[in-house]
Amino acid sequence: MGEDKKNNIVEAALKLFEEQGYHQTKVSDIVREAGVAQGTFYLYFQSKEDLFRSIAEACLEEISEALKHGPHAPCQNNEVYYWMIQRSLTVYYHNRAILSIMYRNGIASQEIRDISQAFYHEMMLIIKEHLKEWGGCPDYSEEQLEIAAYSKIGMVEMVAYQWFVVQGHGPEYIDSIAQVIVDMDSMEVSEE
Amino acid sequence: MGEDKKNNIVEAALKLFEEQGYHQTKVSDIVREAGVAQGTFYLYFQSKEDLFRSIAEACLEEISEALKHGPHAPCQNNEVYYWMIQRSLTVYYHNRAILSIMYRNGIASQEIRDISQAFYHEMMLIIKEHLKEWGGCPDYSEEQLEIAAYSKIGMVEMVAYQWFVVQGHGPEYIDSIAQVIVDMDSMEVSEE
Amino acid sequence: MGEDKKNNIVEAALKLFEEQGYHQTKVSDIVREAGVAQGTFYLYFQSKEDLFRSIAEACLEEISEALKHGPHAPCQNNEVYYWMIQRSLTVYYHNRAILSIMYRNGIASQEIRDISQAFYHEMMLIIKEHLKEWGGCPDYSEEQLEIAAYSKIGMVEMVAYQWFVVQGHGPEYIDSIAQVIVDMDSMEVSEE
Amino acid sequence: MGEDKKNNIVEAALKLFEEQGYHQTKVSDIVREAGVAQGTFYLYFQSKEDLFRSIAEACLEEISEALKHGPHAPCQNNEVYYWMIQRSLTVYYHNRAILSIMYRNGIASQEIRDISQAFYHEMMLIIKEHLKEWGGCPDYSEEQLEIAAYSKIGMVEMVAYQWFVVQGHGPEYIDSIAQVIVDMDSMEVSEE
DNA sequence: GATGAATGAGTTTTCATTCAT
DNA sequence: CATGAATGAAAACTCATTCAT
Numbered sequence: 001m002g003e004d005k006k007n008n009i010v011e012a013a014l015k016l017f018e019e020q021g022y023h024q025t026k027v028s029d030i031v032r033e034a035g036v037a038q039g040t041f042y043l044y045f046q047s048k049e050d051l052f053r054s055i056a057e058a059c060l061e062e063i064s065e066a067l068k069h070g071p072h073a074p075c076q077n078n079e080v081y082y083w084m085i086q087r088s089l090t091v092y093y094h095n096r097a098i099l100s101i102m103y104r105n106g107i108a109s110q111e112i113r114d115i116s117q118a119f120y121h122e123m124m125l126i127i128k129e130h131l132k133e134w135g136g137c138p139d140y141s142e143e144q145l146e147i148a149a150y151s152k153i154g155m156v157e158m159v160a161y162q163w164f165v166v167q168g169h170g171p172e173y174i175d176s177i178a179q180v181i182v183d184m185d186s187m188e189v190s191e192e
Numbered sequence: 193m194g195e196d197k198k199n200n201i202v203e204a205a206l207k208l209f210e211e212q213g214y215h216q217t218k219v220s221d222i223v224r225e226a227g228v229a230q231g232t233f234y235l236y237f238q239s240k241e242d243l244f245r246s247i248a249e250a251c252l253e254e255i256s257e258a259l260k261h262g263p264h265a266p267c268q269n270n271e272v273y274y275w276m277i278q279r280s281l282t283v284y285y286h287n288r289a290i291l292s293i294m295y296r297n298g299i300a301s302q303e304i305r306d307i308s309q310a311f312y313h314e315m316m317l318i319i320k321e322h323l324k325e326w327g328g329c330p331d332y333s334e335e336q337l338e339i340a341a342y343s344k345i346g347m348v349e350m351v352a353y354q355w356f357v358v359q360g361h362g363p364e365y366i367d368s369i370a371q372v373i374v375d376m377d378s379m380e381v382s383e384e
Numbered sequence: 385m386g387e388d389k390k391n392n393i394v395e396a397a398l399k400l401f402e403e404q405g406y407h408q409t410k411v412s413d414i415v416r417e418a419g420v421a422q423g424t425f426y427l428y429f430q431s432k433e434d435l436f437r438s439i440a441e442a443c444l445e446e447i448s449e450a451l452k453h454g455p456h457a458p459c460q461n462n463e464v465y466y467w468m469i470q471r472s473l474t475v476y477y478h479n480r481a482i483l484s485i486m487y488r489n490g491i492a493s494q495e496i497r498d499i500s501q502a503f504y505h506e507m508m509l510i511i512k513e514h515l516k517e518w519g520g521c522p523d524y525s526e527e528q529l530e531i532a533a534y535s536k537i538g539m540v541e542m543v544a545y546q547w548f549v550v551q552g553h554g555p556e557y558i559d560s561i562a563q564v565i566v567d568m569d570s571m572e573v574s575e576e
Numbered sequence: 577m578g579e580d581k582k583n584n585i586v587e588a589a590l591k592l593f594e595e596q597g598y599h600q601t602k603v604s605d606i607v608r609e610a611g612v613a614q615g616t617f618y619l620y621f622q623s624k625e626d627l628f629r630s631i632a633e634a635c636l637e638e639i640s641e642a643l644k645h646g647p648h649a650p651c652q653n654n655e656v657y658y659w660m661i662q663r664s665l666t667v668y669y670h671n672r673a674i675l676s677i678m679y680r681n682g683i684a685s686q687e688i689r690d691i692s693q694a695f696y697h698e699m700m701l702i703i704k705e706h707l708k709e710w711g712g713c714p715d716y717s718e719e720q721l722e723i724a725a726y727s728k729i730g731m732v733e734m735v736a737y738q739w740f741v742v743q744g745h746g747p748e749y750i751d752s753i754a755q756v757i758v759d760m761d762s763m764e765v766s767e768e
Numbered sequence: 769g770a771t772g773a774a775t776g777a778g779t780t781t782t783c784a785t786t787c788a789t
Numbered sequence: 790c791a792t793g794a795a796t797g798a799a800a801a802c803t804c805a806t807t808c809a810t
Contacts, residue, residue: 005774023215024301027801037775042802109216117358124354140372147351147372154350155343162316162342166309180332180339197791219784229792231786240784389770407599408685411805421771423807432805493600501742508738524756531735531756538734539727546700546726550693564716564723581795603780613796618781 006044008034013051017101022052049109056112059098060119066091067126080134084127085156086178092160093171099157100165124149155181198236200226205243209293214244241301248304251290252311258283259318272326276319277348278370284352285363291349292357316341347373390428392418397435401485406436433493440496443482444503450475451510464518468511469540470562476544477555483541484549508533539565582620584610589627593677598628625685632688635674636695642667643702656710660703661732662754668736669747675733676741700725731757 012033016025027048031041045051067088092099102116127149131137137145159177163169204225208217219240223230237243259280284291294308319341323329329337351369355361396417400409411432415422429435451472476483486500511533515521521529543561547553588609592601603624607617621627643664668675678692703725707713713721735753739745 021301026799038777038801039775039803040773042804043773043775048801109213120354144368144372147355147369150351150354151347151373154346154348156346157350158346159339159342162312163339176336177339180336181343218782223793230784230794231792232790234785235790405685410803415772422773422805423771424769426806427769493597504738528752528756531739531753534735534738535731535757538730538732540730541734542730543723543726546696547723560720561723564720565727602778614780614798615782615796616794618783619794619796624780 005034005036005040008036009041009044009051010055013055014097014101017052017055018097022101049112053112053115055098056102056115059095059102060115063091063095064119064122064126067123080130082178082182084130084152085181086174088152088156089160089174089177090171092156093164093174096160096164099161103157103161103165120150120153123153127152197226197228197232200228201233201236201243202247205247206289206293209244209247210289214293241303245304245307247290248294248307251287251294252307255283255287256311256314256318259315272322274370274374276322276344277373278366280344280348281352281366281370282363284348285356285366288352288356291353295349295353295357312342312345315345319344389418389420389424392420393425393428393435394439397439398481398485401436401439402481406485433495437496437499439482440486440499443479443486444499447475447479448503448506448510451507464514466562466566468514468536469565470558472536472540473544473558473561474555476540477548477558480544480548483545487541487545487549504534504537507537511536581610581612581616584612585617585620585627586631589631590673590677593628593631594673598677625688629688629691631674632678632691635671636678636691639667639671640695640698640702643699656706658754658758660706660728661757662750664728664732665736665750665754666747668732669740669750672736672740675737679733679737679741696726696729699729703728 009030012030013025016029016033020029027041028038030051031038041051045054067084124146128142128145131140131145131148137148140148159181163173163177201222204222205217208221208225212221219233220230222243223233233243237246259276316338320334320337323332323337323340329340332340351373355365355369393414396414397409400413400417404413411425412422414435415425425435429438451468508530512526512529515524515529515532521532524532543565547557547561585606588606589601592605592609596605603617604614606624606627607614617627621630643660700722704718704721707716707721707724713724716724735757739749739753
């Protein structure tokens with residue numbers, strides 16, 4: 001019962017944050033959309049920022065959880081790479097609402113900044129491990145591996161944002177995008 | 193004289209937006225930092241958002257301007273690629289303040305969103321042209337080229353943000369980061 | 385059972401009103417401290433103010449009750465005076481919690497103001513009677529007796545508040561305080 | 577100009593606090609009464625409590641200032657005593673608004689409590705000095721002098737509150753009240 | 769009797785913007 | 790051009806009280 005109302009609030013907030021942005025969305029908008037009273041909001045969240053933090057945390061955790069687990073069957077070479085890209089895109093596609101919110105609303109506060117930063121750091125560590133396991137960069141220093149990892153994250157995030165959020169394409173693009181990203185890398189070298 | 197004050201306001205705003213974010217920075221903070229009166233602000237800018245838009249526009253233009261022009265000497269293969277990455281990193285390094293502001297403050301309004309989107313679109317077109325000239329992807333469709341271009345942008349932006357803004361490293365990293373990004377791509381293929 | 389809960393509520397309220405004041409204490413604080421549900425409060429009290437009124441009334445009644453009855457053995461001169469002071473101090477000591485609350489929380493509402501005023505009026509009448517019986521002021525008008533009575537009340541209240549509440553001293557001070565007050569009056573005259 | 581508005585706010589607040597009490601008076605009431613905009617209030621005071629503190633501080637300081645200075649001509653015996661009582665009553669009469677506010681509104685916060693306590697302590701020290709100079713209580717310990725001082729304060733405060741605030745009498749009562757208080761003390765002794 | 773989730777009217781507070789000087 | 794006191798609409802948040810279970 002209580003969880004129902006809390007859920008309504010979260011759903012309403014997600015919808016409105018995505019549509020109009022965090023700062024443009026008033027608590028009164030959220031409760032109207034959720035069909036609850038003003039006070040009910042503060043029964044479940046300490047403040048508007050607390051709600052945003054809670055949403056951000058949950059979604060970022062979902063993303064990192066999804067990327068944490070490697071491919072089911074062992075695979076080699078850039079199959080891992082392909083898997084990683086494809087998997088990331090899928091996760092981003094399903095979380096395109098929050099991705100949009102994080103991208104478009106930036107850092108609402110110091111606390112959100114820390115959460116966001118911790119998320120990227122964790123993502124980077126996961127990717128770095130994948131890169132090591134995969135063995136594609138044998139003589140890279142830790143620092144170089146980190147640069148490589150961050151670049152992968154940025155790549156996927158930007159393309160996902162442009163394709164799924166800005167242009168509004170559906171999941172049918174996931175495979176072809178992944179293919180382009182992986183092929184592109186190969187091609188660059190086949191040039192040499 | 194007047195331009196002096198306008199400049200002071202812009203400098204103060206850049207500093208404060210970077211330190212505390214757009215929404216957290218009050219006009220009264222900006223004018224105090226700039227050493228001008230409250231009303232003076234509105235002699236030079238129509239609104240707080242107008243100031244942000246003006247700053248964003250100028251900086252994004254500077255970035256796109258810097259990337260618009262190809263390498264001075266003709267070069268081949270992934271030399272162009274290396275040049276592009278290195279050039280982007282340099283530009284991002286010098287504009288790390290605004291990069292940080294755009295990253296951390298997201299889309300302050302519909303108008304800013306449009307400016308930001310237009311910027312990414314223009315960037316994408318520039319990169320796409322570079323990719324075509326370079327000839328690295330002969331049989332790519334326009335769409336595939338766009339995906340490739342966006343992925344480059346995301347890659348550079350994320351690494352630059354993490355290295356220059358979050359970790360605070362200096363320009364001495366530009367070359368080694370560029371090297372990692374380019375090499376990494378090569379390596380991926382040398383694996384096959 | 386029911387009375388148990390009511391008692392818990394009263395005890396909790398007394399504690400919290402004393403610690404943090406009436407206006408700073410929320411009904412939710414009281415019920416949490418009392419270990420009952422929010423709704424239970426309204427089974428026993430019509431409102432938060434009703435609770436305060438109930439507490440204030442009970443305590444003020446206790447105080448006036450204690451002062452109503454003269455000394456057990458007939459006594460003369462300022463023995464009555466000493467008895468009165470000492471008795472008042474004792475009563476105030478035992479009701480220092482409510483004294484503190486009344487002092488520190490002032491008049492929560494028109495109704496409380498009336499109760500408080502009625503209390504002081506009643507006290508004044510009691511003291512006035514004591515003064516008359518004692519015969520210390522033979523040719524005083526009613527008005528002059530009232531002034532004298534109020535001054536006694538203020539004297540005891542202030543000293544009790546400062547000694548028992550602010551400085552936290554114990555009942556062992558009652559006698560010496562009474563002595564000072566009575567002696568002081570005498571001394572003033574012995575000067576002449 | 578600016579001070580004009582600030583003054584209006586203070587006047588309005590004094591009036592309303594006295595009429596309806598601190599907690600019953602809304603900032604919106606104050607600004608309406610003062611004829612200024614809502615925001616103007618926060619130009620001069622950080623919060624409603626800040627205003628109350630500011631008023632309380634100023635008035636308590638005025639009272640203690642008025643009592644600090646002894647009688648102009650040297651005088652002996654209980655002439656000093658009479659002077660002190662009369663002077664206190666006069667001061668209390670002129671500050672009956674704030675006296676009423678402090679009495680009726682109690683301690684709005686921890687900070688106000690501290691201010692109030694500091695005021696009583698200072699008053700007590702002043703009275704104690706007067707008592708010493710006067711020499712009426714030669715062999716009193718410091719502690720006994722403090723009890724005596726607090727009892728004087730309570731006496732005057734209560735009578736002033738009852739006469740000037742509750743019953744609304746005018747300054748013509750000051751002398752007769754002072755007379756009663758001083759005479760009463762004498763009489764008590766003349767009885768023995 | 770007892771519960772505690774839900775309410776919503778009511779308050780404080782903020783801050784971009786204006787305009788008389 | 791420059792000022793800065795004044796504005797007031799708009800927002801977040803509070804909490805005593807209710808009522809269905």
